[in-house]
Amino acid sequence: MNNEFVRYLKKRLIKLALHVFWLFPIEDNKISLLNELSFTYGDSLKYFDRFIHSNKKNEFQVVFPVKKESESSEYEDDIIVRPMSMQYFRQLITSRVIITNAGGVSYLPKRKGQIIISTWHGGGPYKKTGTDVYKNPWYKKQAKMNSDNTDYILSSCKSFSEIEAPSMGYSINQIIPAGLPRNDVLFVNHDEINNKVRKALGISNDTKFVLFAPTFRSKGNEFSNMSVAKDYIELDTDRLIKGLEEKYGCKWACGVRLHPKLANIDMSSLNVVNCTSYPDMQELLCCADAVISDYSSLIWDYSFTYRPIFLYAPDIEMYEKERGFYMPSSEWPYPIAHDNDEMEKVIIEFDSESYIQRVKEHHKVADSYEKGTACNILLRLIEK
Structure with missing residues (x-):
């Protein structure tokens, strides 16, 4: 039926x-x-x-x-x-x-x-x-x-x-x-939230924090038939941390927050902080020094901090064909990587000044109400 x-x-x-x-x-x-x-x-x-x-x-x-x-x-x-x-x-x-x-x-x-x-x-x-x-x-x-x-x-x-x-x-x-009401917090001082999150996750104040938060994938075209096409994490988090430390010259920790449909994945063998059970995504965004995602709407939220967003999207062509985007991904301001080699490259080549200008232009083109x-x-x- x-x-x-x-x-x-x-x-x-x-x-x-x-x-x-x-x-x-x-x-x-x-x-x-x-x-x-x-x-x-x-x-x-x-x-x-x-x-x-x-x-x-x-x-x-x-x-x-x-x-x-x-x-x-x-x-x-x-x-x-x-x-x-x-x-x-x-x-x-x-x-x-x-x-x-x-x-x-x-x-x-x-x-x-x-x-x-x-x-x-x-x-x-x-x-x-x-x-x-x-x-x-x-x-x-x-x-x-x-x-x-x-x-x-x-x-x-x-x-x-x-x-x-x-x-x-x-x-x-x-x-x-x-x-979005949840985004109001991104426009105020984050110091108190930053200290709260770092204490909860066990990340020291002298360590930069990158959050990896991939979205879910849908199967078929029925809303009630949601499933996740990926049941594993392809991103090489060790290589990611190494690239960030080489780029910025300081210590980094990687936190991973999975969609609830992915929450049972075993991450014990990975050099990451499991953030999936942390109750408030916006607080994680306030704390994060950089974010890695794919097509999650959190990239819109986090863009108002003007901190780095990197997209790790090995299946972007397939996703765009099967589901589609309202704005072509080529017009987004965020660097896109299709594999771990490209992820390392976009981090090393990242230029903060030009990135911030692209994000501001993106907000203008979308005509943001935030x-x-x-x-x-x-x-x-x-x-x-």
């Missing part, structure tokens, strides 16, 4: 059944924050939770679903619920505002007076998404359920607004030029 049809049918049935919670009134000050990618305390929802408590303390009641019983939020007054529990559904359906980093919580029967906002979970004009990738007609129906249920989606740049958001069914009236004010824009949106 078609997997996407099953997902669509489940959402329709759940949506129908959840009307029973309309018996409970909407609470005007209640906001539910959903990190739907992992149901952990993280991503833009975590940073907006912090912003609310710093600027509007006691004015809102925050609901934050997390899947692990051992995990909570940073605030005792937040209501913590388990995803997909009866309490979860009741809290969401009685919230005046629901903010998610994925779709529009399409399985919820939206009520009059409710506002549903998506922060989305990736920025920049990079890999294609939505119906530009997943052609299954039942996926398209789910995408329409999402967009129909959503009042607003935050956009990181004009390229996202004009190309990527429409691929998910959003109209221009739903798109808010704001940037200014470190996304949380404030989001707050004004729900208060209006």
